[in-house]
Amino acid sequence: MIDDRLLIQQLSNPKTQRKAFELVVREYSEKLYWQVRRIVLSHEDADDVLQNAFLKAWQALDTFHGDSKILTWLSRIAINESLDFVRRQKTMLTVSTDDEQAVANMLMADDYFDGDETEAQLQQAIASLPDVQRTVFQLRYYDEMKYSDISRVLGTSEGALKASYHIAVKKISEFFKSHD
Amino acid sequence: MMNEELYVSSRMGHENHFRVPDGYFDNFADRVMSELPERRQPLMVRMRPWMYAAACVVGAISLVAVYFHSPDSAADSNVASVSATETYFDVDEAVDYAMVDNQDIYACLISDF
Numbered sequence: 679m680i681d682d683r684l685l686i687q688q689l690s691n692p693k694t695q696r697k698a699f700e701l702v703v704r705e706y707s708e709k710l711y712w713q714v715r716r717i718v719l720s721h722e723d724a725d726d727v728l729q730n731a732f733l734k735a736w737q738a739l740d741t742f743h744g745d746s747k748i749l750t751w752l753s754r755i756a757i758n759e760s761l762d763f764v765r766r767q768k769t770m771l772t773v774s775t776d777d778e779q780a781v782a783n784m785l786m787a788d789d790y791f792d793g794d795e796t797e798a799q800l801q802q803a804i805a806s807l808p809d810v811q812r813t814v815f816q817l818r819y820y821d822e823m824k825y826s827d828i829s830r831v832l833g834t835s836e837g838a839l840k841a842s843y844h845i846a847v848k849k850i851s852e853f854f855k856s857h858d
Numbered sequence: 859m860m861n862e863e864l865y866v867s868s869r870m871g872h873e874n875h876f877r878v879p880d881g882y883f884d885n886f887a888d889r890v891m892s893e894l895p896e897r898r899q900p901l902m903v904r905m906r907p908w909m910y911a912a913a914c915v916v917g918a919i920s921l922v923a924v925y926f927h928s929p930d931s932a933a934d935s936n937v938a939s940v941s942a943t944e945t946y947f948d949v950d951e952a953v954d955y956a957m958v959d960n961q962d963i964y965a966c967l968i969s970d971f
Contacts, residue, residue, distance in 0.1 A: 695897065703887040711883070715876055725882075732890050739897065793875030800870065820872065851862045854869045 680705050686744040695739065703732055706749055709821075710756045716816045717760040718767075719781065719805070721790040727763050731756040746830050753831045757817075761809050781805040796857070803853040807846055814839050815846035 680701060688698035707728065714731070715724040735742075735755050742751055782802040785791045791798070804812055810832065817823045817831070818839075825836040832839070 692897070696891075696894070699894070700887060700891050703890050707886050707890070708883050711878075711886075712874070712876075719876075721876070721878055728886075729890055729893065733894065736894050736897070790877040790879070791875055792877055797875050819867075819870075820874075847863050847866050850866050850870070854866070 682748055683744070685748060686742075689739060689742070699736060699739070702735075702748060702752070706752055707732075709749065710752055713753060713817065713821065714756050714760045716820060717757070717809075717813060718763055719785065719801070720788065723763065723767075727759050728756060731759045734759065747827075750827055750830050753817075753827075754833075757813060757831055761813065764809060799857065800850075800853065803850055807849060810834070811842045811846050814842045815850075818843050 685698055685702065688694040689702070691698075710731065711724060711728050714727050715721065718724050718727055731752070735752055738755070742748075779802065782795070782798040785793065785798040785801055786795065793801070804815065807815065813832065814828060817828050818825070823831075825839050828834075828839050829836050834842075
């Protein structure tokens with residue numbers, strides 16, 4: 679486990695910055711990848727978004743003063759990049775994720791998705807949630823992130839996040855009941 | 859709410875059905891680092907050595923200005939000691955000029971009483 683405090687010191691020193699940033703990328707890229715992938719769904723898109731997120735983090739290094747954990751700071755950048763990507767995609771594509779079967783069909787055709795039809799339908803249900811609600815659900819359910827950390831990532835109050843998560847759980851519960 | 863959460867958890871599980879190409883994470887960091895540009899330090903950081911030098915020059919000029927414009931108490935005491943010395947020498951010169959010796963001075967003092 680990397681010592682955050684030492685890394686933060688090294689990141690603020692121009693002489694050790696690059697090496698420290700490389701350690702950051704190696705340490706956190708996989709965890710961040712999965713946060714991004716669950717939002718953007720496709721591997722190729724996740725790869726692009728994650729690279730852009732690290733590039734932005736590198737350029738914004740002077741704005742990071744160690745007020746939060748490094749992972750929390752990076753998650754904020756990566757999630758924002760992912761949500762921006764999804765919003766741009768929705769305005770560009772003729773078939774949006776609001777289309778009932780678009781996501782499920784795309785996943786079933788994706789070489790990097792090995793779930794069955796039910797799993798693809800579940801991802802469709804999650805993708806149909808409003809973007810922030812979906813993100814809250816995924817960070818809480820899959821990453822088991824604390825509400826306090828999600829609050830720092832999304833810039834939303836913990837109360838609003840809890841409400842958002844519970845609404846998402848209710849909708850997904852209804853999805854399963856309707857498919858029983 | 860807890861029941862719904864448990865229900866969803868029991869139906870969804872936590873299995874990840876998304877996959878990545880073989881070795882993807884092994885070389886991801888190398889790819890990212892090769893694309894990172896050199897960081898240009900903020901202007902204020904780059905100007906720091908010049909600012910320190912300017913501060914030293916301004917500080918030195920201020921010290922010199924203060925030194926030459928402040929009331930100089932050491933000079934005053936030199937003046938005072940010179941004055942005292944000059945007074946001392948003035949009395950001797952006056953005595954010499956009057957050609958009065960010590961016996962004359964004592965006699966003068968006794969006669970006053």
